[in-house]
Amino acid sequence: MTDAALDRDLPAGSRLPALQIGRLRIWPPVLQAPMAALTHPATRTIAERFGCGLAVTEFVPAAGLAAGAVRVRARMRPSHGGGPLAVQIYGREPRQMERAAAIAAEGGAALVDLNLGCPSKRVSRGQCGAALMREPALAAELVRAVVEGVAGRAEVTVKLRAGWDATQRNAPELAVLLVAAGAAAVTVHGRTREQRFGGAVDYELIAQVKAAVAVPVIANGDIKDVPTLEHALRVSRADGAMIGRAAIGDPWLFARLKAWCEGLPPPRPPSARERIATYLEHCRLHLACCDDEGRAVQQMRTFAGRYLAPLDADLRLRPAINRLDRLEAIEAMLYQHCDAVG
Ligand SMILES: Cc1cc2nc3c(=O)[nH]c(=O)nc-3n(C[C@H](O)[C@H](O)[C@H](O)COP(=O)(O)O)c2cc1C
Structure with missing residues (x-):
């Protein structure tokens, strides 16, 4: 058919x-x-x-x-x-x-x-x-x-x-x-x-x-x-x-x-900062349900690739995130990266 x-x-x-x-x-x-x-x-x-x-x-x-x-x-x-x-x-x-x-x-x-x-x-x-x-x-x-x-x-x-x-x-x-x-x-x-x-x-x-x-x-x-x-x-x-x-x-x-x-037109795509902010918010919400920050941050790594792909032309963000187990450190690294690539 x-x-x-x-x-x-x-x-x-x-x-x-x-x-x-x-x-x-x-x-x-x-x-x-x-x-x-x-x-x-x-x-x-x-x-x-x-x-x-x-x-x-x-x-x-x-x-x-x-x-x-x-x-x-x-x-x-x-x-x-x-x-x-x-x-x-x-x-x-x-x-x-x-x-x-x-x-x-x-x-x-x-x-x-x-x-x-x-x-x-x-x-x-x-x-x-x-x-x-x-x-x-x-x-x-x-x-x-x-x-x-x-x-x-x-x-x-x-x-x-x-x-x-x-x-x-x-x-x-x-x-x-x-x-x-x-x-x-x-x-x-x-x-x-x-x-x-x-x-x-x-x-x-x-x-x-x-x-x-x-x-x-x-x-x-x-x-x-x-x-x-x-x-x-x-x-x-x-x-x-x-x-x-x-x-x-x-x-x-x-x-x-x-x-x-x-029946509405598609929304505009998210900016780099919106992507980072949403990823971090997702992490924070997950952290709120877990008693172990290291584990929560690790579990959230699965989501990082897609959230951050458009910001990660040289594929360095993913491995960098995988080395960090504190959300604060991930946040600082992501915004630094964002500022560096403009
Ligand atoms: C990592 C992963 C975990 C899944 N876990 C479940 C599950 O717990 N229960 C379920 O009914 N289907 C589960 N599925 C199947 C999905 O619900 C869905 O049927 C399947 O991925 C096809 O849809 P998609 O092509 O939109 O991904 C899982 C799929 C994936 C990739």
Whole structure:
């Protein structure tokens, strides 16, 4: 099927409708993807500030949450900005999932998402995440357990892949079962588990999911700017989009996508000083949640490359940051560099 065949009436210079998941209204219909060790409260705060409609926590193990592990519970801390809390959990034991969902809802979650997409073999010896796409009856049972756990206090959603591999692309059939079990929306990363994070994203398969269910569908995979957002939405006919890697260190992407959703011209690109200030603010917000400055600064290194790329023509900033473990020292070095290059 061609793009044109799937074209729909996105008004020119468009204003998309808000994404409505149960009682939760999400505007713009652009979400930040859950990303392990990256979408901590600081990252979600920055994303919300720049115009992301909803930011999801990294995946949280239901077993640890249900057992009351303090470090695990810390992963579902809300952002600093007051945006709705969306907690993603994973597991394969229904009673644990029910308990974890109840804890998330008690902790203020407006949405609890069930991970059916993680490709990792390490996660619960590979039996959770995408592996559950091969066990449709259990996956549906888990959704029912999570619905029971939240007891009407939060919306329950699922995040799938296209399927396990090229021979088992069952997202449309599975989505039907999961919605019947109580899922109020479905996010689809349009790759199979076998593809992991490479290869083509199949937005047409997401269109099949959209045609199969009566709840909102969110398209995910390789959306990195306005043209790819527009393409993904046109082909998949999804109600919203989820952005992962492209926004790491580029929260301005959310501002650009929001402007497009609103039918406004793109905002001007950030200046060097704005990039530095936003990176430092992101670091400070993360530091506020950690008791160890060295570790927090280290964890924030993943974001530095993209934040600072336009200032780092000779590729010296990254290694310089990697040698520092105090935020004050990083700040002084970055502004010195900025003054030196004008
Ligand atoms: C570092 C990293 C961590 C991720 N962690 C999670 C996770 O915790 N839960 C989840 O559902 N997906 C996770 N994903 C997958 C993303 O949510 C998303 O589906 C995938 O990256 C495709 O979207 P993108 O092309 O916009 O990055 C992770 C991806 C990356 C790169």
